[in-house]
Amino acid sequence: MLPIYSWWKLPYYYVGAKVYDFLAGGQALESSYFLSKTKAVEKFPMLKPDGLKGAIVYYDGQHNDARMNISLVLSAAANGAMVANHVKVISLIKDTSSKVVGVRVKDMLSGEEWNIYAKGVVSAIGPFADSLRKMDNPNIQTIVTPSTGVHVVLPSYYGPSNMGLLDPETTDDRLLFFLPWQKHVIVGTTDVASEVTTDPQPTEKEISFILNEIQVYLNPGIKIRRGDVLAAWSGLRPLVRDPTKPSSQELARSHVVEVSESNMISVAGGKWTTYRAMASDTVDQAIKSFDLRPQGNCRTETCLLVGSHNYNSLDSIKLAQQFGFDPEVAQHLSESYGDRAFDVAMLSNKTGLKFPILGKRLSPQYPYIEAEVKYATEVEFARTITDVLARRTRLCFLNAIAAKEAIPKVADIMGSTLNWTKEEREKQIKDAKKYLKTMGLSQDRSKYNHNQVVSLREVFDACDLNKDGTLSEKELYFAITSVGASITSEEFQKILKNSEIESKEIGEYDFLTYLNLMDLVEREGGAEG
CATH class of the missing domain: 3.50.50.60 (FAD/NAD(P)-binding domain)
Known part of the structure; x- marks a missing residue:
């Protein structure tokens, strides 16, 4: 969806969308069309209604790269x-x-x-x-003229599951998208000249830029907070x-x-x-x-990839029925592995529950299962924990904290399959945690596991009396002491003053600030546990 806030832009974007349809030819998914303001807000409830004239909707595809x-x-x-x-x-x-x-x-x-x-x-x-x-x-x-593009992943509640948002004119003339992706919302992207590096890392400035830009198009009642960012990463574009x-x-x-x-x-x-x-x-x-002698004509155009030969869109039903998988896990396996999903299923262990029977998850919130780790190691050339969490599954890119919590489990499975020594296992875990630092997982926040973050989020929200996503200084102090931190008001003021933490606005502190201050208080010895 391209939201239109000026009438003069309507013919410009409409014609552009129709040209896009024409160039796609017979491969076009659907034809683009215009939506009235009412219909646009109905399709994308988070959209800012003030000044909205309507929207252009066009279709595009995405895949699991x-x-x-x-x-x-x-x-x-x-x-x-x-x-x-x-x-x-x-x-x-x-x-x-x-x-x-x-x-x-x-x-x-x-x-x-x-x-x-x-x-x-x-x-x-x-x-x-x-x-x-x-x-x-x-x-x-x-x-090669390399440039970096930063992407941010947010919880699914920030956008509808079947409609994305496109901003073709950001404040610095770049394109920004806000799309449903892997049952989350992905927002991007920046475009900055950079050096070529193996593991590019997003800066807080780039993450803030993306969040601030997309906020312009969202309903004022919705506040995107840095603490809601599940993962953020930077990719290299090889422009030539x-x-x-x-x-x-x-x-x-x-x-x-x-x-x-x-x-x-x-x-x-x-x-x-x-x-x-x-x-x-x-x-x-x-x-x-190289003076080669091919034995036949080029097959690139018609060559089927592994996993597609006997694929059927109904395979997820067969997986759920034959192996007792949770429907979400069955669908994930079918979409990710095609007809090889049944090979992965054969490696699955019992959950110990009446249902689902098979398919122990690496993380409770995501459909990735332990059998995928073994399959990645035995069949898909995975040799490191990062290979599995970032390059065979997408857990690192969806939720850095969930990926961090899955590291020990992945290490156990891979270590058993590849006969890792104790020293190799420890090195693999250390390397995987280091990689997660490039996925928007700040050093302070990374000390908390998922359950701790959820609990602290509940405390934060309870103390946020006006529900604007920030706490006043008084509310912040109450939120810190309410979880068992033994600290006086004077000590709190001293820590706040000596820290490098700044409020979003004067007297306004977001969830990430709360996590960072909790860490500072604990290091000062003010937490009782």
Whole structure:
């Protein structure tokens, strides 16, 4: 939904939506249409009604990119590819004519190094493309212009389950979306030039910017609070310049396939919606550059991925009936694994309950089950706790605290399967908690588990007399002392004054501030437990 607050914008956005429909052609999900103010608020009750003229609704799709990526890896392996996880290229191997004929790699988990020789080398490493290009030729011009986009995840009650919101004109001329995602609400995104890093991390400034921007479109009675953020992360966009074009400043609208003087192919740019076209273009170039002899025509367009061959939309019903799964778990398995969901189900343990019979959850609030950890480890090349929580499931991205609480359970299952030593288990847990710091889980808040946060939230809400999402200084003191903190008013004033915590407005403190102050009071020895 694009809310319209000025009549003159209506024809502009309406025509734009219809052009979008036209370009989609036969692949369009549904046709866009106009909604009156009344209908718009009915469809999106959280929308600010004041000044609203109406809204344009258009359709788009979304997918689980983690599961899609793993399905691609498994599909490649099923078609003869050798897959090496957690392996890094540390140097290129060239022959006497300076042509790239292989790579030297390092297992980043064991430290082992070895050489891999091939007819040709293709670099398809997204925002890291220039690192390999520079390894090949240190003097070559860079083509990647990386930028970061921050996303914030909020509870489902902030938006309807079947309608999103799009703001095409933020205060700094960026696009902002507010969408239902995995039974939550995802808000994004920023667009800031950045350095290429393995684990980019959102800043509090970027998170605040997103929350403040989306607040403009919401009903004044709804206050989005930093403490409601379940997770926040930053992703890298590999925008590229086409090195064959005269203007090196112009960014390519699609992907770029480049062949270096040493005959190494680099593919960069692009997006999920064009990944098969990228694959086709890259393989076509590889056939030419490496003098390959394909045995048949290109199958990229019609190749089914692992999990889709025998998939049926009614499989969730079969899973619930045959294995006694909770319906939510059955639906999740079917949507995430396709016809492989039955393989995951076979690894499930009994819950010890009359219902559900199978499917012990990693977290009570989410449909991820213990069997997925074992399946990820045995079949999907998972080797670290972070692999499971962030790259096989989406728990890290949905709720950082829930992911933190699941770490010991995941460690036990993976440790048993991979025969981890005590030292390896401890290292894995430490690394996973470190990764969670990049998911919007602040250091102070991360000391509380989910149940503690829920309890403190209830105390906070009870003390919030005017229900505006903030506490006055007096209410804040009462909220802290009501949970057993033995602290005088003078001591409280001293801690508040000496801390770096600032109120949202004068005398207004939000839930995150409350958590941080609770931590400070406990460290000062003022909490009785």
